[in-house]
Amino acid sequence: MKFRLLAGASALALTAGLGAGLGACSSPDPSDGVGGGKTTIDVWLMRDSVSAAFQKDFVKAFEAAHPDIRAKVQIQEWDGIGEKVTAALASNDAPDVIEVGNTQVAQYASSGGVLDLSDKVDDLGGKDWLKGLAEPGAYEGKQYGIPYYAANRVVIYRTDLFKAAGVEASAIKTRDQWIAATKKLNKGDTQGIYLPGKMWYALAGFVWDEGGDLATGSGGKWKGALDSPEALRGMEFYEQLQALGKGPKDSDEAAPPQSDVMAKGKVAQVISTPGGANVIAEANPELKGKLGFFPIPGKTAATPGAVFTGGSDLIVPAASAKPEAAYTFIKELTGDTWQKKLAVTMSYVPNKTTLTGALAKDPGAAAMAVGASGNGHATPNTPGWAAVEAENPIKDYMTAVLTGGDPAKEAAKASEAITRAMNSSS
Known part of the structure; x- marks a missing residue:
């Protein structure tokens, strides 16, 4: 479930030039050359998930830290996204990482088209995840959605x-x-x-x-x-x-x-x-x-x-041909360093209870964090x-x-x- 009236989101709206293309996914990048040693992953993030500046900074830092991976981020619109994600998960040409509303994970996971990431929870510091993001990210005892960011009233x-x-x-x-x-x-x-x-x-x-x-x-x-x-x-x-x-x-x-x-x-x-x-x-x-x-x-x-607790989780489609690189991307974006930067930039509540101190100078987001970390729930x-x-x-x-x-x-x-x-x- 995605809230659209998040503090600062209007001022940090993504530029139209980022587009919302739905072109072919998981395709080789011609610029890499055959056997060039790079893996290109396709990522779908949602409108207002990140600002244009944050996206640019993150991708640049990610590719510098992981020179063997190239991340191609496409911005999607919330309207009609359910049908697009469902179709992508049922295809053989899905993107490698998809941002989805936290309450949508069970629906997608039940289709069998989402990768089980239960064995990654400890590596990602899952014990500190916000309950309202982590619980709906799990389905029938398995963790499919990785908490990304949260918002609440x-x-x-x-x-x-x-x-x-x-x-x-x-x-x-x-x-x-x-x-x-x-x-x-x-x-x-x-x-x-x-x-x-x-x-x-x-x-x-x-x-x-x-x-x-x-x-x-x-x-x-x-x-x-x-x-x-x-x-x-x-x-x-x-x-x-x-x-x-x-x-x-x-x-x-x-x-x-x-x-x-x-x-x-x-x-x-x-x-x-x-x-x-x-x-x-x-x-x-x-x-x-x-x-x-x-x-x-x-x-x-x-x-x-x-x-x-509304917000988003990140999933990896089962059809992804590059799950290891996809996981590397998710680990960086949901890790402490970039979660703190995302919280400050977009006035979101970060995905862990241990990170809410990053919002101390943002009174609206700080008030959100009290509820999200102290008594957050999901449908x-x-x-x-x-x-x-x-x-x-x-x-x-x-x-x-x-x-x-x-x-x-x-x-x-x-x-x-x-x-x-x-x-x-x-």
């Missing part, structure tokens, strides 16, 4: 409105403190928080905080779990928080774009990836310098709020989850509850829909 807040209300953001460590602060901010024509009714990733965090889950699996079968007591408590908290603003109960954060709503100047908080602050300030320059960040609070101060790790997101009964469930429906009955209905979708696609 935080609270973006108006520093001036907080000051006027006498609220100190750094003191908000628990849900109860968050609710109390939001009530203080929710006065006059100011919304304490703008939270639309269908922000299901936020709901998922609250469900995880309560010890619940979206679905549970056993013996290869999956069952929706929104009707569990834990999940119902998560929805109860969502309803309590959502009521402290004027967010629509029947739409998500994209309709209308919540950044546009906050840009109008009457909203104290939104839940978003940090890059949302850039969009808000672009829409209303008067808010530049007045936006801050803090991690989503947890039930207790000891643990930050649970968050869905159910099964190919069938894609069918759930396509149908998304969770959104309908949330609106039904927020508009007066019986939570238990609506949760049972949504759980049945999740069960049906997941098992029909397994």
Whole structure:
């Protein structure tokens, strides 16, 4: 799952000249000459994964360190990438390294077209990987996806409105403190928080905080779990928080774009990836310098709020003719040196809990890292989850509850829909 509003991403967008070509892969490079001693690997990275400058610097350093390998990086677009990757994995002419959304790994691995990299985990320092990247990168006990970078939601807040209300953001460590602060901010024509009714990733965090889950699996079968007591408590908290603003109960954060709503100047908080602050300030320059960040609070101060960890993993297609060179590329890009540089350049959370200190000077990314390293989660790790997101009964469930429906009955209905979708696609 890829977030597109990452801090700094718009300013560091890749130049159009990099293109998104899908030409022949794993082909010999004519410039190397027959038996020239070089191995050329084809790599697909996604739009906004790296800046043009970072890509240039990395490839130059990689080829200098590994003169026997040439890396040809092609930038792909997120729209339609699933079909392209599926086709590539089924072909005999796949690229050697592909960046994929972390929640997509199970779907690709189940096809049999992805190389098992379980024997590389220790070599790559896997014990320190972010849980929200490592877990979805594994399928049926084997590691197919290597954690690349992460992103998750935080609270973006108006520093001036907080000051006027006498609220100190750094003191908000628990849900109860968050609710109390939001009530203080929710006065006059100011919304304490703008939270639309269908922000299901936020709901998922609250469900995880309560010890619940979206679905549970056993013996290869999956069952929706929104009707569990834990999940119902998560929805109860969502309803309590959502009521402290004027967010629509029947739409998500994209309709209308919540950044546009906050840009109008009457909203104290939104839940978003940090890059949302850039969009808000672009829409209303008067808010530049007045936006801050803090991690989503947890039930207790000891643990930050649970968050869905989006981001990317790197895979090697089984059809790659150069798996050793592909692994060398992955080891360098996901290693400590380049992970720190990527984090600083692109404001991403690095793939290891031991590397988050690199974000100390980036307040938005640092707030993300607290959640990602302290309580990051992923959606159910099964190919069938894609069918759930396509149908998304969770959104309908949330609106039904927020508009007066019986939570238990609506949760049972949504759980049945999740069960049906997941098992029909397994």
